[in-house]
Amino acid sequence: MGAFQSYRLRLQRKRWLIRAFRKRRELRAIADRTDQIRRDDILLFSTQRNEKIRLPYFLQYYRDMGVNHFLIVDNDSDDGSLEYLMKQSDVSVWYTSKSYKRSRFGVDWLNWLQYKYAPGHWALTVDPDEFLIYPFCDTRPLRALTDWLDASSIKSFSAMLLDMYPKGRIDQQPYREGQDPIEITSWFDAGNYSIQRNGRFGNLWIQGGPRSRMFFRDTPEAAPALNKVPLVKWEKKYAYVSSTHMILPRGLNLVYDEWGGEKASGVLLHTKFLDTFTQKANEELERKQHYAASIEYKAYAESLRENPDLWCKWSEKYINWRQLEILGLMSKGNWA
Amino acid sequence: MSGNVGIVMLVHTALHRAEQVARHWHAAGCPVVIHCDKSTRREDWRRFRDALSELPNVRFSTRHKCEWGTWGIVAATQEASELMLADFPEVRHVYLASGSCLPLRPVRELVDYLQDRPRTDFIESATTADVPWTVGGLDEERFTLRFPFSWKTNRHLFDRYVALQRAVGFKRKIPAGITPHMGSQWWCLTRQTLSAILEDPERPTYDRYFRKVWIPDESYFQTLARLYSTNIESRSLTLSKFDFQGKPHIFYDDHLQLLRRSDCFVARKIWPHASLLYESFLEGKHGALNRTEPNPGKIDRIFSKAVERRTRGRPGLYMHSRFPNEGWDNGVTCARYSVFQGFTELFEDFEPWLAKATGARVHGHLFHPDRVEYEGGQSVINGAMCDSAAIRDYNAKAFLTSLIWNTRGEWQAFQLGPGDVLGKPLPEGVVSEQKTPQDLSWLLARDPNAQISVISGAWAVPLFKSNRNFADIRKEAAMLQKIEGEFLDVLRSPYSKARIRIWTMADFIESPMEPLQTVIDEIGHNTLRRLTEAPKMADLTGFGQFLQNLKNQGMHPYLMGDFPVVHDPVGMQTRPRKPYLVQ
Numbered sequence: 001m002g003a004f005q006s007y008r009l010r011l012q013r014k015r016w017l018i019r020a021f022r023k024r025r026e027l028r029a030i031a032d033r034t035d036q037i038r039r040d041d042i043l044l045f046s047t048q049r050n051e052k053i054r055l056p057y058f059l060q061y062y063r064d065m066g067v068n069h070f071l072i073v074d075n076d077s078d079d080g081s082l083e084y085l086m087k088q089s090d091v092s093v094w095y096t097s098k099s100y101k102r103s104r105f106g107v108d109w110l111n112w113l114q115y116k117y118a119p120g121h122w123a124l125t126v127d128p129d130e131f132l133i134y135p136f137c138d139t140r141p142l143r144a145l146t147d148w149l150d151a152s153s154i155k156s157f158s159a160m161l162l163d164m165y166p167k168g169r170i171d172q173q174p175y176r177e178g179q180d181p182i183e184i185t186s187w188f189d190a191g192n193y194s195i196q197r198n199g200r201f202g203n204l205w206i207q208g209g210p211r212s213r214m215f216f217r218d219t220p221e222a223a224p225a226l227n228k229v230p231l232v233k234w235e236k237k238y239a240y241v242s243s244t245h246m247i248l249p250r251g252l253n254l255v256y257d258e259w260g261g262e263k264a265s266g267v268l269l270h271t272k273f274l275d276t277f278t279q280k281a282n283e284e285l286e287r288k289q290h291y292a293a294s295i296e297y298k299a300y301a302e303s304l305r306e307n308p309d310l311w312c313k314w315s316e317k318y319i320n321w322r323q324l325e326i327l328g329l330m331s332k333g334n335w336a
Numbered sequence: 337m338s339g340n341v342g343i344v345m346l347v348h349t350a351l352h353r354a355e356q357v358a359r360h361w362h363a364a365g366c367p368v369v370i371h372c373d374k375s376t377r378r379e380d381w382r383r384f385r386d387a388l389s390e391l392p393n394v395r396f397s398t399r400h401k402c403e404w405g406t407w408g409i410v411a412a413t414q415e416a417s418e419l420m421l422a423d424f425p426e427v428r429h430v431y432l433a434s435g436s437c438l439p440l441r442p443v444r445e446l447v448d449y450l451q452d453r454p455r456t457d458f459i460e461s462a463t464t465a466d467v468p469w470t471v472g473g474l475d476e477e478r479f480t481l482r483f484p485f486s487w488k489t490n491r492h493l494f495d496r497y498v499a500l501q502r503a504v505g506f507k508r509k510i511p512a513g514i515t516p517h518m519g520s521q522w523w524c525l526t527r528q529t530l531s532a533i534l535e536d537p538e539r540p541t542y543d544r545y546f547r548k549v550w551i552p553d554e555s556y557f558q559t560l561a562r563l564y565s566t567n568i569e570s571r572s573l574t575l576s577k578f579d580f581q582g583k584p585h586i587f588y589d590d591h592l593q594l595l596r597r598s599d600c601f602v603a604r605k606i607w608p609h610a611s612l613l614y615e616s617f618l619e620g621k622h623g624a625l626n627r628t629e630p631n632p633g634k635i636d637r638i639f640s641k642a643v644e645r646r647t648r649g650r651p652g653l654y655m656h657s658r659f660p661n662e663g664w665d666n667g668v669t670c671a672r673y674s675v676f677q678g679f680t681e682l683f684e685d686f687e688p689w690l691a692k693a694t695g696a697r698v699h700g701h702l703f704h705p706d707r708v709e710y711e712g713g714q715s716v717i718n719g720a721m722c723d724s725a726a727i728r729d730y731n732a733k734a735f736l737t738s739l740i741w742n743t744r745g746e747w748q749a750f751q752l753g754p755g756d757v758l759g760k761p762l763p764e765g766v767v768s769e770q771k772t773p774q775d776l777s778w779l780l781a782r783d784p785n786a787q788i789s790v791i792s793g794a795w796a797v798p799l800f801k802s803n804r805n806f807a808d809i810r811k812e813a814a815m816l817q818k819i820e821g822e823f824l825d826v827l828r829s830p831y832s833k834a835r836i837r838i839w840t841m842a843d844f845i846e847s848p849m850e851p852l853q854t855v856i857d858e859i860g861h862n863t864l865r866r867l868t869e870a871p872k873m874a875d876l877t878g879f880g881q882f883l884q885n886l887k888n889q890g891m892h893p894y895l896m897g898d899f900p901v902v903h904d905p906v907g908m909q910t911r912p913r914k915p916y917l918v919q
Contacts, residue, residue: 139590144607151583160656191719191742194731195654204659213722220730227656256659260666262649265657314720328653328741334579334646336638 005200013248016239020111023103027073027094027112031086034071034117041068042142044124045113047106048074051128052081053276056178058128059088065132066141067124071117073109075100100289104242111239118234122146125230125244126268131182132159132230133321134266135332148335149233156247157231158255159266162188162329163209164318165273165310174275181271187315188269189213190327193226201246203227203253210310215299224296228268229255264333267324273310339393341366341447342427344416346409347435348373348402350608351384354435358388360618364443366431367393367424371412374401395419405487409521409553410546414534421531428454431524436605437574438587438617446573446601450524457529457565460519460572461558474498478550479516480507487550511538511545519558522574522604525565532564533557575600575632577639580647585639589613594638597631652785654737668783669740674749674859675786677820678794681753682841683871693867694859696747702739703728703756703776718742729757732776740785747859754795754819777823781832788827788834789855792820793841793896797874800882810889817895824895840897848873 037043044067048055059070070091074082075098085093096109103109114123124142126132134145134157149157164185166173173184193208204227212223228244232252240247247253257263281300316327324330343361345368347354358368370388372381381399388394397416402408413432420430429450439446450456464476474481481501485493500506510516525533536542542560546552561568575598577585584605587595589612595603606613649658652670660666674696679686691698691711700709708723715723719742721735728735740748758776780786795816799809827836835858839851853867880899887893 136588136590140588141609143609144588147607147609148586151586152579152581158656189720191738192721192727193655193738194727194734195656195659196731197659204656206656208727210720212727213716213720213724216727217722217724218726220724220727256655256657257646257649258659258661259647259664260649260651260660261647261658262645262653262655263657265655312716312720314716314718316720328650328655331649331655331657332642332645333657334642336585336642 009201009248009250012241013237013239016108016111016241016248017115017237019104020108020115020239023108024112026096026098026103027109028096030074030082030093030095031091033069033090033092036090037069037117037121040121042066042122042124042146043068043118044070044126045110045118046070046072046126046128047100047109048072048077048081048128049100050077050079050081052077052079052084053175053177054128054181055081055084057180058131059091060178061131062124062126063090065137066143071113073106073113075106100287107240107243114234114238114240115236119236121234122149123232123234125232125240129181129271129274130161130230131269131271132266133269133324133330134159135264135321135325135330135335137266137321145335146231146233154264155233156229156252156255157264157266159228159230159268160193160206160329161226161228161270162267162324163211163226163270163272163310164188165210165315167311167315168309170273170308170310171275171278181274182269182318184275185271185273186318187311188318190314190316190329194220198246198253201241201248201253202250203229203246204256205245211296213312214310215296222295222299229253230268231266262331262333264335265330267321267330269318278308339365339367339424339426340428341443341450342420342424342430343368344413344420344430344432345370345435345437346373346402346412346416346432347371347384348376350435351376351380353606353608353614355384355387356614356618357433357435357438358394359391360439361443362391362393364447366443366447367395367420367427369395369397369416369420369423371397371416372399373412374399393424395423403486403488405483405551407547407552410556413553413557417530418534421527421534428527429524430527430530431573431602432522433574433602434522434604436608437522437602438604438606438613439602440575440595440598440617441601449601453569455526455528456567456569457523457525457561458569458571458573459523459525459558459561459565461517461561461568461570462519463515463517474550475518476516477502478518478555479510481550482506482508482548483550484548508545508548511541513538513563514542514559515562516555517558517562518555519570520572520574520576521553522572522576522602523557523561524573525557525561529561529565533560536560536563573601575603575635576605577635579639580643585642587613592616594635598635599632652737652741654734654741667785668779669737669785671740671744671747672785672787673740673747674855675752675780675788676749677752677754677789677823678791678841679789679871680751681794681797681874682791682844683873686871687751689869689871690749690856693856693869694747694749696749696859697743699748699750701753701756702736702750703732703752703758705755705757708735709751725757732758733779736776736779749859754816754823777826778831781826781829781834781836784833784835786834787855787858788836789851790820790824790827790836790838791841791844792824792838793817793893795820796841796883796886796893796896797876797879800876800879801874806885806889810886810891813886813893814891817891817893820895840895842897842899845873845876 044062072085072091072093074093074095082095085091100106165187166184167187175184189209193206196205198205205225206227207223212220216223225245229247230244281297285297285301325332343366345358347370361368385396397419400408400412402412417430420427481498485497487494546556549555579585586605586607587603588607589610592612648666651667687698697711699711702708707725708728710717710723719738796813799813849870880901883893883899884901
């Protein structure tokens, strides 16, 4: 990469940071408990809209994993989720009624909060339907991982988005508040992913899985991206570019080995396809607040009316991280 | 009694754990001298010292700044050892440990062990030529260059200065009388040896020299012990495993069983939050001290596998933390497979026949333009790969490598032909290996796992049998011949690594059994078995005339070899219409 390209990326990074700085005004602190944050705390950043039903399990899952503080942006919820979050002693919550789309799908808001609170901390950025799995997560807390990453001078950790789905119609099994969503969406596609390298940002671009198989059979290039770098030892100069798919400076995107070895990596179990999804898809379609004019949701809405069974004969049922590692969806790298 | 073994402890973080371990040593009767890194926060250090001050046989030595790879650690060790030898005259062995070391066996056993070997120094010590473990290419040069810049905080200057010294051919002189040795930082030396090193009249010379050696804590005592020890056992009593960057592996709660069976006295490094390990080994909870069958090799295997995974990975796997550049991948695909071109055209029942003869999984044309022809016409197969041609063409390399990865343990075979698509151009802005439609043929050709068999020109058989206008046939024949010709050029290039066999159609039908036998033997399941049944060949009566017609129309079919115009091929005339047996 030439100096010019490098300079352009630098400018772009500054631009996102300035944009985040401008967008800070859209956020109103509802419960600011950030004074509780201690040195070395692991922070979780998220945006949410009307996810009340998911929040209890989501918070519990990451508390048990060892997240110390949650910083959440509420985008105009009307299902009581804001009130619920306000009551949590380890959650700081900001409210905004502004456009999700114009904050680049929440990235600007979170970039601002990260700029302000995350430097020096490990920052985990996930949606309420994403559950991080990393090597040894059944026996070692998240801090074991971040300590090891620190000791190995690694600043960012990759976790591919793995779409989970139920067997049978999506609306067949109702999700109860507080329930582990993996009990319902326990199936995934093990080996139908396409990976390409993005020369500009240095990240990998991964597509595939059930969404590509069912909704984007004829237009695979339009299928959603599955590569994510959700866990980063934050510094003030960092900025996410597009969701957590890409981050600048680009060195943080080099979460993969290019010489044939395997770096340690995890998976984000994506439990979007619960019974709540059909309703959500229709709602999002109306709001048109999602990526690429909600092309994804358009595709869902059409296909879902016809045959909402993502399950096939070759679907794998989720067991544990070791299974994912054997299948080649994540790796222990040199962590043992 | 146990006062015979003194512990020198170097600590810098997780002081509460260090305190726990120090108490443990002390309770077993071992005097302890502690050095705490100067960069540890003052209030933490005070609290730590005050907590331990109630113990009579614990001392604290002067604090030094111990940056990794620099002299500080050696200076700290020297002073702490001097204090140990001076204050505790009954000490016979000094054991150097860190704050993150954990005794795995009762201290009693260590004391007894050392008592039985009163003259032995346990220190890993090998000459630079013999050690494979140095990282970063600095082995002998550790001793002959200067290292005034910090590796951790000033890597750029560090590297530049090394490069400069190499360029001008600078070499430091090694003091007379010593031969540089290296080894684990964690040793256990006898009073005799240790005091001889510390009281050596030449010590200022050695210290001055080692002060500028790279990572002196791995060479100072290791070198000087060679001068004085009467009985060196070159191994460390501390179990310590290093990863590929030279950083120690860390032990967690889930290593409990492994550590129990390691049979080592002390292990490092322990994660400070590994409560189960500390409770088990220090407080004897969870039955840790029940002796189990020692199995120290298992730890070695686990950690060397981790290094292997990080450096070589699983060949043929492409995922979000392993995406090798082309040519650096130590294996394009993960298992061997077969590609057949021209066989289904020439034989009517080739696929079922091949499946029966080899036990392999035989697919149709995986790269058919309309859909992926998986075995048995399935629409989804292993790994939930679907039969969409668009998805396949979007990333043909991912398609092929995933297919082989998903079906590992089972031999895959598929048909290929000049009418198939081998990838298509990617959207703008995406950098990838395959840019032109035929680029997948390069992937196949350079994959040592691929076994590619081609009967060239066999694509003409379906044309010959088809009921189409001759002008169309001629046009299509010209196109197919061009594509196959290019493919054959790729296969014949000096860069190809696949097992490649190419026959012209004329050659092949002369004696089809022999090539078939060769190809099938490689597939391996039915080794050492002669083929008894041949696939049924298409009826080629009139094929020679067909080729002649093409020639008469100005096209030049050459890939199929020489077919006589009038007489049909000899092999064909004698061939019975039903399958036959070969003895």
